[in-house]
Amino acid sequence: MSVAHTSRVVKFMGVPIAMGGFSFKCTLVTVARLIGVPGLLFSVGVTAALSQQPAASPSAVSAEWRDTSLPAERRADLALAAMSRAEKLQLVFGYFSTQAPWMISATKNFVAPDAGRVNSAGYVPGIERLGIPALWETDAGEGVATQRSPNPRERTALPSGLALAASWDRQNAFAGGAMIGNEARLSGFNVQLAGGVNLLREPRNGRNFEYAGEDPLLAGTIVGFEIQGIQSNHIISTLKHFAFNDQETNRGTIDVAIDETAARESDLLAFQIANEIGKPGSVMCSYNRVNGAAACENDWLLNQVLKADWRFKGYVMSDWGAVRSTVEAAKAGLDQESGWAFDASAYFGGALREALNYGHVDQSRLDDMACRILFAMFANGLFDNPILGDQSAQINFSAHASVTRSAAEDSIVLLKNDDLLPLKSSLKTIAVIGGHADKGVLSGGGSSQVYPIGGLAVPNEGPKDFPGPMVFYPSAPMKALQSRSSATITYADGNDLDAAAGLASRSDIAIVFATQWAAESLDLPNLDLPNGQDALIAAVAKANPRTIVVLETGGPVFMPWLSQVGAVLEAWYPGTSGGEAIARILSGEVDPSGHLPATFPASLSQLPRPQLDGDAKLDEDAHPSTNYNVEGAAVGYKWFDKRALTPLFPFGYGLSFTRFDLGGLSAEPAGEGIRVSLSVRNVGKVEGKAVVQAYVGRESGSWEAPKRLGSFDKVELAAGESKSITLDIDPLLLATFDPSSKKWLIEPGDYKVIVGQSATDVAASTTVHLDFRELEIGRH
CATH class of the missing domain: 3.20.20.300 (Glycoside hydrolase, family 3, N-terminal domain)
Structure with missing residues (x-):
């Protein structure tokens, strides 16, 4: 006996994902237990099924399961029989x-x-x-x-x-x-x-x-x-x-x-x-x-x-x-x-x-x-x-450096730009301040820590024990920027605020690199930049309003100095080619195309839990709790939508050195979901990549929040170029889960489709009517 499931293909954002059928003996025990057939638990399963087959010597079975033409399920069964x-x-x-x-x-x-x-x-x-x-x-x-x-x-x-x-x-x-x-x-x-x-x-x-x-x-x-x-x-x-x-x-x-x-x-x-x-x-x-x-x-x-x-x-x-x-x-x-x-x-x-x-x-x-x-x-x-x-x-480190640099360039988010970026060729003097930008870029700590070719750019930083050390990769933004600029670039570490401000005041432009180290096993106490860096940025910006801030952080941070600076780049932890990637964005070699994957709150009071649940000082026998039913499925931008809160920066947000127009929106039911069609045009003067986001909301009903991200695409466009794109909204993003029937249910009614370039941007919208549908609980 076996559990059978019909093969099918589903799509996510138009990408076909093959859902292979299977006939898998070793899943029977679990399924039998769950469907409430206790007799199956011991009478059926791999052992019972294999006992009905002719006995085979380990070498014979081994030879059979080495047959690459057999499906993985069959080969696993045969190997198991020999063990x-x-x-x-x-x-x-x-x-x-x-x-x-x-x-x-x-x-x-x-x-x-x-x-x-x-x-x-x-x-x-x-x-x-x-x-x-x-x-x-x-x-x-x-x-x-x-x-x-x-x-x-x-x-x-x-x-x-x-x-x-x-x-x-x-x-x-x-x-x-x-x-x-x-x-x-x-x-x-x-x-x-x-x-x-x-x-x-x-x-x-x-x-x-x-x-x-x-x-x-x-x-x-x-x-x-x-x-x-x-x-x-x-x-x-x-x-x-x-x-x-x-x-x-x-x-x-x-x-x-x-x-x-x-x-x-x-x-x-x-x-x-x-x-x-x-x-x-x-x-x-x-x-x-x-x-x-x-x-x-x-x-x-x-x-x-x-x-x-x-x-x-x-x-x-x-x-x-x-x-x-x-x-x-x-x-x-x-x-x-x-x-x-x-x-x-x-x-x-x-x-x-x-x-x-x-x-x-x-x-x-x-x-x-x-x-x-x-x-x-x-x-x-x-x-x-x-x-x-x-x-x-045999590792091709040179080719891999290009892969990680390209990934970093596509991920850097331009959050603010008062015409300071890309850097002008007329600049004579540039101050680079803080963040060890003369040495490298920061990474996150803990078990996922990768050590770079060439060793640590900044040794002896951070905890001596786990989750340390604090690792800076030897890809220096300052060095990479210097190779792309004829300006004189001077570095200050930022430890002396007066010296940093003095350097900024004598420079055509100032770039402050701010870091926030995060790591496994510990949470951040707040979302402020640590070690007085907010004061550093404020002092530099006061001395020279033509200040750019480059953030290397593990996630959202507060920016009390935002109105005082001219530009902000969120570079995250940009990897072992991160310095090159940052310099290519600053210099305009590459258009910034990253968009936020998380809401940046304006204050802790906006969060479902302003105070983090639990206590790091509790011993291992204590059992603290946290209640995710406070926000339920309304995570991030959905919580902000539901509570009509204004974040510092919304989910999906990101600026560019060019501009994109979205138009020609239409939407219609397609299969069990919705197909959205629109055009994207680069109306600026440089090549760039637009991140087109389609959100869907209920005109009435009981969703966790006013809207959900339903589909997205990233589209590369030359200056003046226009493309028509199609976005498929997966039916699970239109449904609610009913625990009593164990079904995903699409309720009948009108659904609003909104396209834009962030969770708060409405470039165009339309309405689609859907009939009632029940969806499978799982699809492969």
């Missing part, structure tokens, strides 16, 4: 690959496995008898990360995940993913722990820089295409952190309260979109609790939503240290414990073996766990394209 229980248990238990002094204790006595990659995230031993490869895992997001080490791998770093989302560019995301996936593979890794899609509910979250903003469509799309790019290298990418891990304060214990409708229409929708587009081999469950249950032993999240509703065929791995139990976690859908010895106990080691021996966990569940891991390995080519160890000498 012993001990070998299956070996596949579901992973080790940390870094020898950390704090792990050596009387209770754990952890020693990093010799076969793991040195100073990397994890290792799962292979099964040599059957030719099943080991899993070598690297932390990621921006590139191949190295755990803190005196001799780190030096690799290429993309701009931060939030920056990649600011590009609003699917091809950019795919190319970036393909690049870091290539470096992972050539570094000896076949699992990359990238794919962070947690929504930006809390702008103070220390890991916002790793994620993709506040909107489920934008975040899910960008991350989905990045995962596609990574997995094009025949390696597995994860999708993480599942789910609602939207703050770092008390991340291991905090309990998130959210009702199902709000969950499905916000964070879970971002994960669903990323899963459908990217088809990740693995999903990583998070540290926090959700509605009382830890995410890695949360039956609703793992069994019901992910595996049953979305028909996810890969495996669920834990975050490092996120496992809380053996029996509960195994039954709730966790397939692999990762990163021992971060957890309090080896839950999927000897304890799982005991649970199987005494019937607390059924054998069919272990088969399901191992089968899912095998499926992900077959589906992503790990068997047929084995990793050959460290081949980093």
Whole structure:
């Protein structure tokens, strides 16, 4: 017996995403449990199904599952049939690959496995008898990360995940993913722990820089295409952190309260979109609790939503240290414990073996766990394209520098420009102040930290222990700008306000580089620039109103000096070619085309939680809570719309050195969604890229907010050029989730379609009438 699902193709923004059908034995156990057929739990499944087949020797079965013409599901079943229980248990238990002094204790006595990659995230031993490869895992997001080490791998770093989302560019995301996936593979890794899609509910979250903003469509799309790019290298990418891990304060214990409708229409929708587009081999469950249950032993999240509703065929791995139990976690859908010895106990080691021996966990569940891991390995080519160890000498760092520079250029957002940019060729003197702009550009800290070619541009900054150090990449904006300008450029570090102001007053123009370091494991205390930088900018602007501010931040910040300066660029953490990218924007070589993936609030009082829930001083046995039902699915711009709040800068906002007109709008029902047609014209004097955004709202009804982002596209246009474009609004963006029927429902009535270049820009609008429709809960 098998679970069958009809193949189909759906579209996101006009991009066809093949939803392959499957007949997958190792999903039967989970589905049987969820549909309430207890007899199926033990009488049907991989073990029972395989027992009906003729016995085969391991070598014969091995030869059969090596047949590349067979689908991944069939090959996984055949490989599973050849495995012993001990070998299956070996596949579901992973080790940390870094020898950390704090792990050596009387209770754990952890020693990093010799076969793991040195100073990397994890290792799962292979099964040599059957030719099943080991899993070598690297932390990621921006590139191949190295755990803190005196001799780190030096690799290429993309701009931060939030920056990649600011590009609003699917091809950019795919190319970036393909690049870091290539470096992972050539570094000896076949699992990359990238794919962070947690929504930006809390702008103070220390890991916002790793994620993709506040909107489920934008975040899910960008991350989905990045995962596609990574997995094009025949390696597995994860999708993480599942789910609602939207703050770092008390991340291991905090309990998130959210009702199902709000969950499905916000964070879970971002994960669903990323899963459908990217088809990740693995999903990583998070540290926090959700509605009382830890995410890695949360039956609703793992069994019901992910595996049953979305028909996810890969495996669920834990975050490092996120496992809380053996029996509960195994039954709730966790397939692999990762990163021992971060957890309090080896839950999927000897304890799982005991649970199987005494019937607390059924054998069919272990088969399901191992089968899912095998499926992900077959589906992503790990068997047929084995990793050959460290081949980093083959990495084309020069070509990869161009990839990350292009990604940074497309992500930089021009927030203000009083005709100061691009810089005029007539300038004689330029003051560059602060942010170590003479040395490099900032990156975010924690497990995703990529170390650059050439080492740290600014050593000994930030914490000596995790999540430090503070890493500046040696791509100096000042040096890159000097190569493009005949002006005399003078640097001041900004530590002396009077000296900085004096330099600014003697210069034709002043450029202040301001930084905000954010990192895993800690949240920001507020959204102010740290270390007196707001006062520095104010002093420089007072001395010379022709002041430009370049922000290198992990997310939104306040700007009390905004009215005093002439231009502002948000450069995020721009990656290992970030200095070149910033200089190319400042000089006008490239038109800025980034748009905000997150709302910049004007004050903390505008947020659903002005004070961050939880307390960093609480011990690990405390169980703080946070109530996401306050805003529900109205995250970011939707909250601001609903409450009629005016932000500092709205979601989707971004200026250009040219101008774009949108016109000729029409919209009509198409399939289960809406098809939008319009024209875009570059009415300026330079080439540029327009980010066209289509929002949809209800004339009446009970949506979480007045409107939702329904579709988007990035369009490159020469000066004077016009293009006609079509945007498809996916039906899930028109529907509400009904938990009683487990259906997505499109209510009958009139829907307003609004096109513009930000969440508050209305270039044109029209109305479309839709009939009632019911949609499938999951689409592959």
